[in-house]
Amino acid sequence: MHYILLQDSSWATFIGRFHPAIVHFPIGFLLIGALLELGRRWGKVAVSESVIVFILLLSAVSATFACAAGYLLSLSGGYDANLLNNHMWKGIGVAVFAWMAWAVKSDNLQRIMPSEKVIYLPAFIIATVLTLSTGHDGGSLTHGEGYLTQYTPEPFRGLAGLPPMQQKPTEIKPITDVQQAIVYTDIVQPILEAKCTQCHSASKSKGDLRMDQLALLAKGGENGPAFVAGKGAESDMIKRCLLPENEDEHMPPKGKPQLTADQIALLSWWIDQGAPADKKVAQLTVSEAVKPALASLGKEAPANAENAKEPAVLSLKVPKANDEAIENLRKTGLIVSTLSQDQNLLEISAVNLPGFSDKQMELLQPVAQQITWLKLGGTAITDAALPQIAKFPNVSKLHLEHTVITDNGIVSLKPLAHLGYINIVDTKVGDKGLKAIADMKALRSVYVWQSAVTDSAVSQIGRKNPDLLVMNGFNEATVAQFVKAGDTGDKKELKNK
Incomplete structure (x- = not known):
């Protein structure tokens, strides 16, 4: 029996999780x-000593059970x-x-050892x-560590001798020059700090995994290496992000801030490139699929991107959804994210599923x-x-880049009715297809570089549809504007709904 109690097991974990x-x-x-007891001694509360004795008994019994359950929970590891x-x-x-x-306090014990009464109050105070x-x-x-004191305000913070408050990052800071950014330091580490290190750091290392340092991340935890x-x-760190959110193995855990599809794509791309510690973006092979995610890390989009009409899909x-x-969908490898709990709208991404077919x-x-x-x-x-996509009535953002679609399909x-953003980069869509969709009522942004669309068609459509933004050249600034105008801004509004 003693041997079993010293080993982690499903039973130990099951009982241990009742500790909280x-x-x-x-x-x-x-x-x-x-x-x-305080009220009784001050004469403010009329309560018998037998009630105090009973409460103390409940305290002692429940504290004992809490200790046992806590011990069993500690066997699962992952704690400082x-x-x-x-x-x-x-x-x-x-x-x-x-x-x-x-x-x-017990009457029976007092009869046997009346002198022991003097230790009652100190014992009660120490226990409390x-x-x-x-x-x-x-x-x-x-x-x-420091969870309860993290947000202590001034002047109490200074009086308690606590260091100045440091806000934990929740978003990746804009990068001035993405091409010169060090991939791990400037891109990967901020993602991990925002979404992963709360549970995997020096103060708390669930599964014996730390993600606050590259060497420790590479070392992995009790389940082996975090990445290959x-x-x-x-x-493993990518596969767990792609699991259904309600599964125990999904990371981050349900209820915690989740990684976005772009963040998962960036982490996966970094690993694909060998998980380098000090290489810059310009030194690595950047696939077409990850370019928009990289570009979205750049400086904030120009103000005119914020002046676009509010998409009707927001209402x-x-x-x-079932x-x-x-x-x-998640079992196939698709990333499914809820954009708005109140509206039940979804984002579905095949960023990690290149074999997804008709x-x-x-x-x-x-x-x-x-689907929106x-x-x-x-x-x-x-x-x-x-x-088939045309039968999804509430689609407002559509990414079709780097596919073999043509004018015949785009029509x-x-x-x-709600399509406001479409990406047809590196497709066979040409002038005919662009002209066919340019008059769509909700359409505000079309991305066409490296497609069959000509500059003359873009100019012609621009004069005819001044509210339609057609981008036919690639640079980080324009991609960042496109991504932020088409994705980030609306996502914030959806979440605020």
């Missing part, structure tokens, strides 16, 4: 008991050893002193103080109403897929 729930009982009982050790012994102290306070300190350590173990250099699709509300249908389009039918952003760039779809998209 059980631990609230001794906290509550001890604090209530302390308040009642010193902090865990302090938390454990303080928790044991709570249980020990709670039992002492109860034993001394330890409860507060243990709770602080527990919060640090669960959420990272040169093989992004086979790397839509559709039924919630959970099973979403899970089936036959697989039928998988999207169950969520036809919910559809990213099929770099896939194997043909013109045959476009009539099929005219029924899409």
Whole structure:
């Protein structure tokens, strides 16, 4: 039995995960008991000593169970050893002193050892103080060191001797020159800091994995290496991001800020390039598929990008998509993200599924109403897929870049009443196709570089449709403007809805 208790197992983890729930009982009982004892001594509360004794017994019993469950939870690993050790012994102290306070307060024990009554109050006070300190350590173990004091405001911060407040990054800062950016330092590390290091750092290393330093990330954790250099699709850190959000192995965990499709694409690209520590973007091979994601890291888009009309899709509300249908999509490798909980709108991306074909389009039918952003760039779809896309009534952003679609297929998209953004870079779409969609009521941005569209057609359409932005040249500034105007801005508005 002793051997089993010292080993991590499914039973140990199952029981251990009740620790966060059980631990609230001794906290509550001890604090209530302390308040009642204080009120009784001040003559403010009429409560019998038997009630205090009963509360102390509940405190001691629940603290003991919390210690046992906490020990079993600690076997799963991933916690700072010193902090865990302090938390454990303080928790044991709570249980020990709670039992002492109860034993001394008990009438039967007082008859046997009346002199022991003097240790009742000190034991009660120590148990209560330890409860507060243990709770602080527990919060640090669960959420990272300094979790409870992280947002202490001034002047209390200075009085407590805490260092100046440092905001944890939540977004990648704009990069002045993307081509000269060091991929790991300027792109990868900020993504990891914003989305991963809360659970994988020096203060908390779930699964014995740390992601705050490249050497430790390469070392991996209890499940092996986090990534396989040169093989992004086979790397555990990428595969876990692509799992359904409700699965236990999905990372980041459900409820935590999730990586965007662009962020996953950038991490996967970095790994594909060998996960270099000090190389710049210009020194690596940049695929067409990852160029928009890189460009979106540049300086903020010009102000005129913010003056576009609010897409009508922002006022839509559709039924919630079937959970099973979403899970089936994710199992194929598609990235499915909820853009707005209130509106039930979805983004579906095949950024990591280049083999996605016309036959697989039928998988999207169950969520036809919910799709508003559809990213099929770099896939194997043909013109045959476009009539099926036209049956998704609420599509507002459509990525078809680096596919073999032509004028014959693009015409099929005219029924899409909310389509405001379309990317047909490096396709066979020409002047005929562009002219066919240029009059679509909601269309505001079309990206056509490296397609069959001519400059003269772009100029002609620009004069005829002054509200339509047609971009037919590649540079980081224009791509960043296009991506931010077509994706980032609307995403913020959708989330605020």
